[in-house]
Structure formats: structure tokens, C-alpha cells
Amino acid sequence: MNAPSELPFRVEPREVPAAMIDALKARFGERCSTALAVREQHGRDESPFDVRPPDAVVFCESTEEVAAAVALADRYAVPVIPFGVGSSLEGHLLAVQGGISIDVSRMNRVLQVNPEDLTVMLEPGVTREQLNREIRDTGLFFPIDPGANASLGGMAATRASGTNAVRYGTMRENVLGLTVVTASGEVIRTGTRAKKSSAGYDLTRLMVGSEGTLGVITEITLKLYPIPEAISAAVVVFDRIESAVNTTIQMIQLGLPIARCELLDVNAVRAVNRHDKLNLREGPMLLMEFHGSEAGVKEQAEMAQQIARENGGEDFQWATTPEERTRLWTARHRAYFAGLQMKPGCRTVTTDTCVPISRLTECISQAVADAEDAGLQYYIVGHVGDGNFHIAYLIDPAQPQERETAERLNDQLVHRALAMEGTCTGEHGIGLHKQGFLVDEAGSGAVEMMRTLKRALDPKNILNPGKIFTL
Template sequence: MNAPTELPHLVEPRPVPAAMLDALRARFGDRCSTALAVREQHGRDESPFDVRPPDAVVFCESTDDVAAIVSLADRHAVPVIPYGVGSSLEGHLLAVQGGISIDLSRMNRVLQVNPEDLTATVEPGVTREQLNSEIRDTGLFFPIDPGANASLGGMAATRASGTNAVRYGTMRENVLGLTVVTASGEVIHTGTRAKKSSAGYDLTRLMVGSEGTLGVITGVTLKLYPLPEAVSAAICHFKDIGSAVDATIQIIQMGVPIARCELLDVNAVRAVNEHSKLGLREAPMLLMEFHGSEAGVKEQAETVQSIAAEAGGENFEWASTPEERTRLWTARHKAYFAGMTTHPGCRTVTTDTCVPISRLTEIIEASVAEADASGLPYYIVGHVGDGNFHLAYLVKDGDAQQRETAERLSMQMVHRAIALQGTCTGEHGIGLHKQGFLVDETGAGAVEMMRTLKRALDPKNILNPGKIFSL
């Protein structure tokens, strides 16, 4: 496929009839907004695409609200686009065919916590930080941490993962059930609070990762985990990025149950130093965290320290106090924005891939060599414990040549990942940006099967149209 510098499959927006807008205003009052500033806020995410904003934004407070909007949209064949906090990177929430943005941020209640069963049920606007704050007294936590303080509904919709995935898995493994509004406005429930089920098709897994194209998620039942008895973090620097990745591969292949293993290249370290005033040595770095009993954490850390030393790791430093760990992880979570501040006036073209752990050094080193040769500024962060990494190219806003170069480099990296039997996206999702890569990865037959599901569940193509694939 060609580098996607332009929006794929952009079609003329579908007009929103005045009768529908009147009906929305009558039901929702000032919670229905057509103000340009509100619409523009809901028409941008962290992707490099610029799209006209939605025609209106409705702030929902219940599943009934969502069902009412979708029922109207079905009647008038108008697109609806779910909106959480706007942190997506691949254009998931852009109104490429116009329509109504359904803002779910006010649906932010933790509905039920069952500590004895290690589950919680939340509305989609609850963020991961909010959930963990509200359940702290139970001795439990929710581990999925994509970096941004994303909404849990959005995390389910994009099958997010993040820094803890190497130990706790992704949203796919941690969502037990959903409440979903279908394309006709019907409310359905998938899954239960039971740990497993063989009852019919697994509709929960079908919805998780569907990016709002098959239904609007209005409730999520999640797995919780006991807070570990002991937590310790460490950093280790390496002479080059290949040595850092080699150390990671050995850690995973040795079966060390490490909770987090994050890579920052020298550019990312330099950026977080400047942004968060850390004073870290400016060299490729692994930031690691260990969970378990006091004895287990000590054993894990000693094993990892030995492996790192053999791979050329230096300056192994501990961060045992909660304050120091928080400082390091806060800096890591801000790496995306820290990288952008190193080149004011730039936007990022960010891509992520995931490969079998044994091929991780190969793809990162090749991608770094291409990025260095291009002359574009870039930085790398990665959840390398599960073979996933992110490469962000910084391009001057409006510079078509730089944008084309960044997209070409991104395309080469993704094709390399697919050739290594990896995936075009480990956690960002397809959205607008990676539709051609989905065909490359899964084949035309598999994508056509996805289209068949989409047509069956959303015959008028009103649920976040234009995302994942074209119809």
C-alpha cells in the first residue's frame, strides 16, 4: 500500500436533518451543542489527520441517553461517533462522514465493586486512574495502563494494553462483560461476572477492539487484582538500543514474571529529562517494575540485574519508595508530550507494532537505522516485555515532504513487522491510519468477513463509519 498521507476512503458527509437536531435539542436541552468550539474539540484526537468537526455533540449521562441518540440516528441514517477523552492516536473519533459525537465522559460512575470476586462494573467514562482511586481501600487495583488517563470504555473499544500488559494482559483478557447499544438503539448485555463461559458466541470479545463500529459501549465489567505485597522499580542504561532489547528478550525467555519492562531510546530519555527534570543518564534505558512478595520481588530483581549486566547494562538503580516510582512512571507516561516539546511547531506521526519477542531487536535496529538516515527527529518508547514498541516521527506542521517521509518510514516498519509474523498495531488500533495494513496483515478474505459482520450488525453504516475498513 502507499503511505497514507491523506485520509483513506473520505466520502461526502451525510447531512443531519433539521428534524433530528430539533429532536436532540428537545430531549437533551443544553447537553446538545452545535457550538463550533465544542464541535472542534470533539473533532480532533492525537492523530495527524485534520477533519471537519461533527455536526453536533451530545453529552450523555445514561445508557438510555445513548440508546435514544442511536435510535434517532438509525431513523435518519446519520453517523454517530463515541467519544471518551480524545486520546486516540489513529483517528478513531474523527467524524469523517459527519454526524453526531456521543460524549460519554459524564457517564463516570463506578456502578459495582465485588471485592470477593475481584470484579468491578463501571460506566464507559470512568478513567483508569479514577477506578483505582475509588477501589484503593479494597486492596485491589486494575492494572491496564496505556499511559494516557484514558476512559475504560475507550480502552475496551480499542483493545488497549500498555505498560503492565507483559504480566496482566490486555483489555481483551480483562473485560468480562459489556453493556452495548446496538445500531438500532437496542441495549444488550454480553458476558457475566463469572470467570469463564461457553454460552454461545463470544460477543464480548467481538465488541472489544471493534472501535465503536459495531456498538456503543455503555458499561464494562472488569477483572481486578490484589495489590502486590511488594513493588520495586529499577532503571538500567545500555550502550545501544540493541543491547537493551537483547536484555529484555533474555528476561522474558527466562520466565521472569516482570510486571513492567519499558524501553526509552536516547531521544526519549533526553526529552523526559528536559520535560520532567529527571537528570537521567542520556543513553538507551530500561525502566522496570517488579510485583509480588518481598522475597519474590527480591529474587526477580536480582535475576534481572544479572541478565542486564551480561547484556552490557550499566548504572542499575533502584526506585523503592512510592514517591520515586511515581516520579519515574509519571515521566514515562508523559514521554509522548515530552517528545513533542523538543521540536515546537511539530506534530507526531506515531506508529506501533508488535512482533514475536525473538524478533524485537531485529525490527527496532532496522527501524532506527532508517529513521537516522532520514534526518527526521524521532523518539522510541516501548512496552518491550511483550514485543510492542512505538516510534514517533516529528514533522513540521504543514510540511508535506516531512509528512510523506514519516509515513513512508512508518509503512516500512509496519511491513517489516508483518513479515516477521507480527502485527501492524499492538495496541493503537486501526482507525483511519492503518486500514491498508489490516489487509496486508490479515488478507482480503478476513477483512471481507469483518465487513460481513459490520453489514449484518450495522446495515445503515451509522456506527463510527469509515474506521477499520471501507464499505
């Protein structure tokens, strides 16, 4: 097993010529930084890996500037790694072969809102919370909400989802078009504002989830949705985690149009109580939310309550005001950082399996038993409405055996999920951490096809090299 500072494969760093740094500084001035503090900030994410920082950071402010930076990287065959807000969990933004970090956080403008068409065009540095603040007056919202306040460029690149995916889908279903800078510095546009198209290869879907390995996303066109007439959220506690998961399965199988259905195990509830000063009963818990008309929401809530009670659910708490709902969901979105406080100084190895809904109870139960037997501190949160859940194993970076135990547990969990016809990653992506699992899941032939696409579109292997697979 690898210590936290090690990578799962051998790395050959590439030299960044001084002439390229000089050219970048001539083009970008103070917005090209080689300061160690800036480079270190852009050389670390929430993954358990520690690697050398990039050689320079370029703060781009337009598509044209990204194209100029990538064209220079192409000339010198130097890696470029896109950077949004640094919240990825699988090592996506780490400069494993050195190179240049392209920070797009200053590309944070909402460019065009089309309320009549339910679409918006924006730059990649716009975060999900910023977008919803800026479009609030239109009566529309964007529902995809991973735990962090991630940038929408990063969310598209990793095919992210979140708590609303059970009703509204993931980034795959909600990206209509992109502007992308290719490996040669050329600017291309994929898709349109139309809801569907049969025009040629689906380049938009090719780029969504490509983790910056096929192009740098500089504009995104997204679907929007009307803010529901009525919204009601509920918290229900169970004695056993299996009962909570069975409740979810039954609701989904009955076709109940639930908008959100989140699982927190007792450890996660304890952590968010402490972190957000809540007084939730500490037991396995479902957080649910219902969207629709007043009558529809009432009917959905009553049916969900009946199913939960049949499975032993109790202590229902309803949150109908915006303030109450915000407090609950803010606590859920902060669960990752709340969990870190359970073991000060720790880092996490975070799982991301997703299985067919009928196998979810079995998968979670076995994962809990394995974690308890191993004696490693952990907590569980999950978007269980679509079969996706996360176990965060808390490890001490100074204790290599804890990392080894966490990786062993993760390996067992992933292979169990694959045996159930699930996936090694429901939303976080492959990055550095799950490359071996990708071969197990997709097969060597499919991965080689991916490599063929990568070589064709990025012949010098400069776009976020070392991610998803190695060449």
C-alpha cells in the first residue's frame, strides 16, 4: 500500500523551460505567479495525496487567455492542469508531472440568462451558490449541489451530482453545451441551447466527466428549473441503518417523486451536531425533501412518513420555512468538514460507490461491518435515493497502517459494488485514486479506447496528465 505522500504509479516530472515561464509572465504579468505559497495552494486538494506543487500558476480571465496559456504549453510540451476552487477528492488538480496550473476562479461571470428557455450560460469559475444567488429573481434555480461550494467548471469536468440527483439528474443531464480550449490552444464549441440535437458526435458528453484531460472548459450552458411552488423537508431517525436504507428503496420503487433523500449514519449525525450546534437525535437518519404543488408535497410527505414508520422510523421533524430547510441542508453539505473535526489533524480516504437501488442495503450493511471489524474511525453519508453513498475513513497521516487499512476497506467495498453491477465512482471521478478500479469496472478494452481518444485529442499528453489512466 502507498503512504499518503505516494502515488499509485511511477511519475516522471517534466521540465518547464525558463523561456516558457518568461513568456507567461510577459503575457500575464502579475497574474502568472511562481511564488511557493501560491503554487502550494494550487497543488493540494482534499485527496490523501501529497505531491510537488505546479511550477507556476496562471490566473486567466477569459477564454482567449486560457487559449494563449494552453498554446504556450503546447509549444513547450508542458502539462496544464485546470483549477477551480480546489475541492476535488480524488487528486484531479495535482501536478503529478509538474507544469502549469490554470486558475479559472476569476472567470466567474454569469454571461446570459434565458428565463424563457430555462437556460443559463456562464464561465467555469462561477460556483453553484453564486449562480443560484444571481438567478433568484428569475424564479429559477440550478439543482446540482455537491457538498462543497464547487465551481461549475469543475463540476462539469468531474460529472458531479449531489443531493438533488434523484430528481434532477447529474451534470451529465444538465449541461447543454460547452466552450472548450483544446490541447493545441484552439477554441471549440459543443452543443447549443436547444434541448436536443442529432448533429454529429456528442462532444459535450465527451468533455463532461473528462476531468480536464481532453480540454479546458471555459464556458458552460446549463439547464435551469422553476423554483417549486411548495417545498417541505423532513428528518426521520431509525434504530438501524438498514431500516433507513430500506425506507429509501421502498420509496423509490413505489415511484414517489422525492427530490432529495440523504442518509447520515450515527457518526455523521454526531459530527454535524457538534459542528453546527444542532440537537438532532443521534441515530441513523434520513433527510428528505419534497418539491411540487402544495397538495402534491403534502401527499408525498404523508406517503413517505407512512413508509418510514413501517420501517421503524420515528422522531419526524418537518422543516417548511426556508430558514429551517437551509439550516438542515447546510449541515449536510458541511458533513465532510464536520467529520474531519472528529479526529483533529486527520485526512480522509473517501469512497464513492453507487449500486443498483435493490442492492443498496446489502452493500451498506457489509461496508459497515467491515469498518467496525477494522476498528478504523469513519462516518457515512449518502445520496441513497440514487444508490450512491460515501464512507469517509479518517486516517492519521503519520500512521501509514491507517492508510493501508482504509485502502483495504475501500478495495473491498469497490469490488463488492462491482459484483453488484455498480460503479467505483458515482460522482467524484477517477482522478489518481481509482485508476485500477476503472480497469476492473470498464475492462481493459474500454480503457484502451479511452487512451486512444486521449492520444488523438492530446498527442503531447499535456492536458492534466496522469489522471483517469496513465499513457
